[in-house]
Amino acid sequence: MNWNAVEVDLRDNECSQDRSLIGELSRGDIPATIFRRAIGRADCEAIMERLVERELLFDAKKDVPLRFREESIPEGHYREGKSDKSLQAWRNDSNGERKIRIDIGSSLGYRGSDRESFLKHSAESNQLFDNLFDGLIDPIEVLYKGLQKIAPDKKVCTAKEADGRLYGKAIIRAHYGGYSYAPHFDSVRRREKRTDYQAYRFEHQLAGVLVLQNTVLDGISAQCRIHQCFWEPEVQPYLSDNNFYEYADKNQIPNADIVLEPGDLYFFNTGCIHEVPGVDGEAARVVVATFIGYSDEDPEVFVWS
Numbered sequence: 001m002n003w004n005a006v007e008v009d010l011r012d013n014e015c016s017q018d019r020s021l022i023g024e025l026s027r028g029d030i031p032a033t034i035f036r037r038a039i040g041r042a043d044c045e046a047i048m049e050r051l052v053e054r055e056l057l058f059d060a061k062k063d064v065p066l067r068f069r070e071e072s073i074p075e076g077h078y079r080e081g082k083s084d085k086s087l088q089a090w091r092n093d094s095n096g097e098r099k100i101r102i103d104i105g106s107s108l109g110y111r112g113s114d115r116e117s118f119l120k121h122s123a124e125s126n127q128l129f130d131n132l133f134d135g136l137i138d139p140i141e142v143l144y145k146g147l148q149k150i151a152p153d154k155k156v157c158t159a160k161e162a163d164g165r166l167y168g169k170a171i172i173r174a175h176y177g178g179y180s181y182a183p184h185f186d187s188v189r190r191r192e193k194r195t196d197y198q199a200y201r202f203e204h205q206l207a208g209v210l211v212l213q214n215t216v217l218d219g220i221s222a223q224c225r226i227h228q229c230f231w232e233p234e235v236q237p238y239l240s241d242n243n244f245y246e247y248a249d250k251n252q253i254p255n256a257d258i259v260l261e262p263g264d265l266y267f268f269n270t271g272c273i274h275e276v277p278g279v280d281g282e283a284a285r286v287v288v289a290t291f292i293g294y295s296d297e298d299p300e301v302f303v304w305s
């Protein structure tokens with residue numbers, strides 16, 4: 001059977017009522033929904049210039065400032081529950097100094113072990129985003145608009161705690177030096193076990209990603225590959241040992257490559273095993289990203305970074 005992404009036109013004001021795209025994503029019926037040219041290439045370039053001008057990112061053609069090395073998130077690392085110990089979603093044998101990930105925003109996966117600190121950091125991140133794009137198109141608003149398009153019967157909102165405090169509304173991630181994501185899954189419930197957060201209540205976790213800049217080497221750019229395989233305990237040993245393709249071959253698991261250009265936006269189910277290969281091109285791969293909580297019967301769809 002073919003397992004193909006569905007392309008949606010963000011400019012079409014009529015929402016399709018004959019299918020629930022977010023429902024199809026939650027069930028794994030489709031690998032992704034894609035909005036081509038959700039924002040223009042010139043808009044992406046203007047946003048990138050703003051980020052470098054404000055020293056939130058650095059020019060990949062120049063030496064890496066020390067503070068960015070110190071802030072970089074190691075490949076595959078996250079924290080579980082209330083522990084401040086970093087865990088690895090997959091084994092990583094590479095110590096490449098050029099592999100740097102810079103987050104502009106507040107990562108629940110990496111910062112959520114300390115709930116109060118995460119919510120405080122999220123408030124600061126949201127305040128930054130409130131005026132970061134003044135005079136430019138706001139890519140976070142575009143991402144939320146796209147999510148509302150595929151979930152027309154839900155209330156799409158930034159995730160919040162019972163006392164009203166908000167999570168980060170989105171995050172900007174820049175990947176330098178061939179930074180990669182080996183086959184893995186993401187889940188507040190099943191991997192990070194964040195039982196003390198409201199986001200834990202959702203049955204399904206999705207992601208939204210808007211590409212601002214690609215990295216290219218020898219005509220190849222870093223793209224997402226999604227496998228038609230939900231995480232189960234029996235899959236974990238293969239992920240931990242970087243042998244998922246052995247499991248996929250043995251079980252004849254289909255996959256889909258999501259090929260994107262700057263300005264493209266897509267949504268997918270993070271419970272499906274997925275990966276982004278590292279491409280050590282001259283430029284950084286930069287995206288605006290969110291996680292998304294969805295349950296069939298819940299009237300709200302939560303969005304967080």
